[in-house]
Amino acid sequence: MKIPSTRLGVLGGGQLGKMMALAAGNWHLPFFALDTSRDFPAGPFCTGFTEGNFNNYDDVLRFGKTVDALTIEIEHVNIEALFQLEKEGLVIHPKPAALQLIKDKGLQKQFYADRGIPTAAFELFENESAIREAVAQKKWTLPFVQKSRTDGYDGRGVSVIRTERDLAEKLLPGACLLEALVPIEKEIAVVVARNSRGETAAFPPVEMLFDPDANLVTFLACPARISPQIAAAAEALARKTIETYDLCGLLAVELFLTTEHQLLVNEVAPRPHNSGHHTIESCYTSQFEQHIRGVLDLPLGSTRLKVPAAVMLNLLGEPGYEGPAIYENMDQCLGMEGVYVHLYGKAMTKPFRKMGHVTVLGVTPEAAMEKALEVRALLKVKA
Numbered sequence: 001m002k003i004p005s006t007r008l009g010v011l012g013g014g015q016l017g018k019m020m021a022l023a024a025g026n027w028h029l030p031f032f033a034l035d036t037s038r039d040f041p042a043g044p045f046c047t048g049f050t051e052g053n054f055n056n057y058d059d060v061l062r063f064g065k066t067v068d069a070l071t072i073e074i075e076h077v078n079i080e081a082l083f084q085l086e087k088e089g090l091v092i093h094p095k096p097a098a099l100q101l102i103k104d105k106g107l108q109k110q111f112y113a114d115r116g117i118p119t120a121a122f123e124l125f126e127n128e129s130a131i132r133e134a135v136a137q138k139k140w141t142l143p144f145v146q147k148s149r150t151d152g153y154d155g156r157g158v159s160v161i162r163t164e165r166d167l168a169e170k171l172l173p174g175a176c177l178l179e180a181l182v183p184i185e186k187e188i189a190v191v192v193a194r195n196s197r198g199e200t201a202a203f204p205p206v207e208m209l210f211d212p213d214a215n216l217v218t219f220l221a222c223p224a225r226i227s228p229q230i231a232a233a234a235e236a237l238a239r240k241t242i243e244t245y246d247l248c249g250l251l252a253v254e255l256f257l258t259t260e261h262q263l264l265v266n267e268v269a270p271r272p273h274n275s276g277h278h279t280i281e282s283c284y285t286s287q288f289e290q291h292i293r294g295v296l297d298l299p300l301g302s303t304r305l306k307v308p309a310a311v312m313l314n315l316l317g318e319p320g321y322e323g324p325a326i327y328e329n330m331d332q333c334l335g336m337e338g339v340y341v342h343l344y345g346k347a348m349t350k351p352f353r354k355m356g357h358v359t360v361l362g363v364t365p366e367a368a369m370e371k372a373l374e375v376r377a378l379l380k381v382k383a
């Protein structure tokens with residue numbers, strides 16, 4: 001694909017689309033987005049913004065015909081339109097067939113089981129009563145994790161069932177899967193890239209640290225505090241996973257490192273990912289540029305860290321505030337060395353809404369984490 005003339009389109013105009021557009025801007029690539037409102041984060045940064053619904057067959061089909069290559073920033077898009085565009089010869093990454101598997105957590109898990117990719121034991125269920133029956137028949141014993149097959153994100157389609165009471169009150173409705181509750185030592189993620197000529201490149205593993213209240217990742221540290229052997233195994237597993245899916249562009253692979261030091265694939269996202277945001281400042285190539293390289297079959301960039309350590313924190317809407325967003329103590333944070341604030345331009349804040357992120361670079365992992373804690377205590381999104 002030719003630079004700078006290839007027209008690249010993305011389904012979705014959120015913050016991932018915005019950061020992709022900014023990366024495309026380095027090469028002056030014409031960049032187009034489809035989403036319901038040009039007031040969304042990507043709006044001001046695209047060459048063209050089409051207002052439409054990425055879940056609507058006609059909107060996606062029409063948009064696809066205006067670009068030379070098409071990608072996504074969100075999995076929940078109209079897949080039938082993508083199959084049609086693929087048939088007509090459009091370059092689409094991730095490939096619709098792989099996207100279809102990934103969109104449905106049930107199919108995704110089945111894919112790992114069929115293809116020898118390690119993942120937690122699971123079973124598919126039609127609904128809640130089938131689960132209660134399986135428990136009554138002692139086919140499943142507490143505790144376990146229930147996940148909706150579709151439409152879950154940011155932890156919203158996940159319910160941990162520990163007690164009889166949870167079984168009565170916390171089951172999610174609809175088609176789902178049950179998964180064994182994994183004894184997790186660490187959660188890590190590897191963002192890996194691939195292009196059509198078959199090259200792969202993995203970013204160093206990152207360690208995800210969770211806020212138990214929001215059920216969102218709050219800190220993300222790179223490099224992960226794991227042994228070189230485990231890091232190499234995690235990267236190898238990520239490469240195997242992207243090759244098995246036959247995907248181009250990025251695949252973010254979320255992994256559990258168990259207390260027995262086993263690596264299990266939890267879930268994947270075939271696009272830029274929260275766990276790769278730090279690469280904008282910390283690595284030779286950002287994940288967003290790498291995604292474009294993979295989608296357009298360009299040589300992949302170096303994934304090496306430029307600094308000893310980076311910590312990323314999500315900037316979430318402060319609990320208790322809802323309305324037009326105000327950023328408290330912005331000045332102070334901008335004055336700190338190695339602190340990079342990214343705002344997504346969302347006009348309205350609400351509790352735990354992802355309003356931006358901050359990457360903190362450090363000469364040691366401890367120094368980066370210490371500064372990240374300072375930033376978290378200072379920078380607040382209120383209304």
Ligand SMILES: Nc1ncnc2c1ncn2[C@@H]1O[C@H](COP(=O)(O)OP(=O)(O)OP(=O)(O)O)[C@@H](O)[C@H]1O
Pocket residue numbers: 120145147152153154155156157158179180181182183184187210215216217254266267
């Ligand atoms: N089998 C499991 N055993 C233990 N903990 C689990 C298991 N599955 C999920 N979790 C916990 O729940 C979190 C969210 O699960 P998962 O990543 O599958 O859902 P999600 O809604 O797609 O989340 P997100 O969009 O935030 O990545 C995991 O990061 C992990 O902390």
Ligand SMILES: [Mg+2]
Pocket residue numbers: 254267
């Ligand atoms: Mg997840």
